Amino acid sequence: MKRFAIEFSYDGTNFFGYQGQPNVRTVQGELENALERIFKERIYTQGAGRTDAGVHANGQVAAFNCPIDRLTDKDIKNALNANLPEDIYVKKAWEVDKKFNPRFAAKKRIYHYFISMREKDVFKRNYVWHFRYKLNVDAMRKASSFLEGEHDFSSFKKGNDKKNPVRTIYKIRVLEITNGLILIRVEGRSFLRSMVRNIVGSLVRVGLGQWTPEKIEEILQARSRQEAAGTAPPHGLYLYKVLF
Template structure:
């Protein structure tokens, strides 16, 4: 049996999420359908995690097992010939049997993109959250480092989160401006459901002057302060990288 690892990219706008669902178009469902057609047997795909409806990925990782031995180019070109335009295999690597796309991951990097503009931008609207251009970035950048470290992020998950453990480690949170786009990169060991979107929503509340920049630290220390009211929309969120040690040798 051969274990194959894929790096995939997708536009999540028209997906009901990445994980297989009984009703609804999903990334996992499309991958499994393409593999079944290609390999002529049912194939179960194991993703590195789940993304919600509307969330994008530039570097999600999945693995599957097969008895067939094919070169990396055959998987990449064969699957891409059958996958829809909003989903593609961009890397293939054979891996050891002990590798697991989810449980072998050491961390992930997400990027959330804000469009600071009163004007709609149709060519980027699927990949951003458009907010007011006078958002005050200084207190947002002052507050953001309070997320870094090991904390209980129970106030930064949504009600649909089923995880029993809510402590997570955030390694870095960085801001980068590109014209009127603001990219917020978050690197961590793992994330709760909607956690990054809640973090960004809280930062936007701070930038709007609706919340004190010290509130993030207070919430993470379980002090009596109102939890974030905003959950940033999924359109601005993209899974950029999944980290492994050692990394798969994608081709």
Template sequence: MRNILLTIEYDGTNYAGWQVQPNGIAIQQVVETALASLLKETVRLHSSGRTDAGVHALAMPASFTTTRTIPLKAFTAGLNSFLPPDIAVREAIEVTPEFHPRREATEKHYRYSIHVSPNRAPLARLYSWHLRGPLDIDAMKRGAAYFAGEHDFAAFRATGCAAKTTVRVVNSVTISADGELLLIDVQGVGFLRNMVRIMAGTLVEIGLGRRSPESVRELLLSPARSAAGATAPAHGLTLVRVSFGCFNHLEKNP
């Protein structure tokens, strides 16, 4: 039995999220269907986590097991021939049998993109949140600094989040400008449902002068979801990378 790890890039605009669900087409469902067409057998993908409806990914890792002995290149070029234009396998690696993306993940990197301009940009509309601005970036950076470390992020999770604990470790939050784009990069061990989007919404309120940078510290000390900022739109969020600890792969095909 082979254990294959795929790195998948997708535009989440037309999907109900990563995970298979009854109320819409999910990325996982589309990739599993493509794999079934390629392998002539049913397989189940196991990812490092999930993304919500409308969220994008540059590198979502997902693994599956198969008895088929086809070459690894079939899981890139071959599988991509069965996938729609907004989903693609960028890399395939054969990993050891015990490897699981969720258990082995050591850090996840998300990026929230904001288009700051008085005018709309049609080519940016699917991948960034348009705000007319201006935003006080220095104040946003001061607020972002409070997120680093281990905290109770209860104020930054969606209603209905089923996580057993709201304590999470955020390694860093950085804010940078790229032309009219303002990028909020968040790296951490794991995240609650909508956590990064609520963090982004709170930082935007700081940038607009509607709350102080110090309010982030207060939210982390006395968490209440109603006191935090609004949930930023899903289409501005992208999963950039998932990092793993040391693990063995048997063969690799880019």
């Protein structure tokens, strides 16, 4: 039996997150529904990461066993795209080792978060965080440097996340890519639930001048979720790429 991996994108607007759940629409659920239509049996998938409701993906990766050995990677891509809804698209498929699990095999995950300081565009309301106040990008960039490296990120986790809070962020970039549009790019091996959005929320406080950049280091060392800012909205976040 062959095993395939796929890289795919999705618009998270109308999903209750990535992970399959009963009685609600999820990305994993739609993917496995499409595979069931193709193979006439339920096919279990393993994803590289879980995104929350409203979060998007440019380069999510999932793997699954293929019960028909004659199918090629091109066949898998075409069959899935013919059976998936319009808000999910498979960009490529490739054969992998039978033990390949993208969650554990991933060496780096890259997230992008977009903040727009421009006048609100109703057509982009589900894809950027419209923020009506001017942000100091240089201060946000300085603040982000305190988060790079291996740290206990308890201050930036979701309250009920029981996983080991020690994580490594390889790099954070804060860029004003066009006038009024900010990109925050966060690279790491793995992340706690809502960790990137909680980081963004705190960097925004710095950008507003409410906190100094050094405040981020204090929050990190406090290891308390109560010390950090609120969580940034989900619709500005994208799982941009997973590297193996």
